[in-house]
Amino acid sequence: VSGRQVPGHAATRLTSPAEAMPFTYTSNLSEVRARVRRYAMLAGLTNARADDLVIAVSEVAANTVRHARSPGTLDMWHYENEIVCEIRDLGVITDSLAGQRRPTADALAGHGLWLVYQLCDLVELLSGQEGTTVRIHMSIRVTETGG
Amino acid sequence: VDLLSASVTLVESASDPYTLVELAGEADVTNSDALREVLDAEVAKQPRTLVIDLGELRFMDSSALHVILRANRTMDRHGGVLALARPGETVARMLRLTAADQLIPVYPSVAEATAG
Numbered sequence: 001v002s003g004r005q006v007p008g009h010a011a012t013r014l015t016s017p018a019e020a021m022p023f024t025y026t027s028n029l030s031e032v033r034a035r036v037r038r039y040a041m042l043a044g045l046t047n048a049r050a051d052d053l054v055i056a057v058s059e060v061a062a063n064t065v066r067h068a069r070s071p072g073t074l075d076m077w078h079y080e081n082e083i084v085c086e087i088r089d090l091g092v093i094t095d096s097l098a099g100q101r102r103p104t105a106d107a108l109a110g111h112g113l114w115l116v117y118q119l120c121d122l123v124e125l126l127s128g129q130e131g132t133t134v135r136i137h138m139s140i141r142v143t144e145t146g147g
Numbered sequence: 148v149d150l151l152s153a154s155v156t157l158v159e160s161a162s163d164p165y166t167l168v169e170l171a172g173e174a175d176v177t178n179s180d181a182l183r184e185v186l187d188a189e190v191a192k193q194p195r196t197l198v199i200d201l202g203e204l205r206f207m208d209s210s211a212l213h214v215i216l217r218a219n220r221t222m223d224r225h226g227g228v229l230a231l232a233r234p235g236e237t238v239a240r241m242l243r244l245t246a247a248d249q250l251i252p253v254y255p256s257v258a259e260a261t262a263g
């Protein structure tokens with residue numbers, strides 16, 4: 001995944017020493033969700049959009065638990081008008097259209113990545129032998145920051 | 148402390164007894180096997196009505212949803228009804244996005260879920 005630059009806006013990380021990033025997770029997905037929620041609120045997302053981001057990141061991290069057999073890492077940063085969550089693990093996704101088809105409502109698998117695509121403004125997915133990187137972008141709307 | 152807790156009650160009512168499963172905490176891929184065990188055990192008893200109270204469930208991912216969809220399918224096969232009650236905002240959003248709320252009836256309260 002190549003870096004996506006927003007002209008004129010430098011990336012910012014909101015971090016405290018206690019929440020250094022990237023954050024490594026194994027099965028502690030509750031902590032992943034808590035960190036995403038805190039970061040999203042600090043970066044200026046509304047509650048509802050923060051909810052969506054939490055659901056999306058949790059689904060990607062769940063894939064790490066299901067398939068990767070390795071820990072995953074979560075990194076987050078934001079620009080003035082966009083928050084980015086990057087999830088990396090050593091799993092390999094071979095279906096280049098994974099998550100892009102809507103599963104039937106009674107399907108007993110396959111909702112995870114599809115939800116990520118529904119909930120977020122932009123999803124970058126790169127997978128190869130060295131692992132998988134998913135970058136989830138969520139715009140921070142002007143109306144949300146009151147400006 | 149477990150992330151997810153489930154308590155099962157057999158509610159005796161003269162007209163129509165039902166099984167109530169109350170979930171609390173966060174349901175995700177890391178505890179969906181435990182959730183499956185709880186629901187499978189109750190579904191196997193073939194109750195006419197099984198209500199899952201989601202009121203104290205803060206989060207549900209697609210793994211947990213699939214466990215519930217699977218329980219619904221088995222209940223259906225046995226001629227029983229699975230109903231969901233009191234989903235919070237995040238859980239309700241999950242049910243809506245996946246259209247699971249069109250397969251399984253969702254009620255604002257347990258009382259309404261059991262009223263049929």
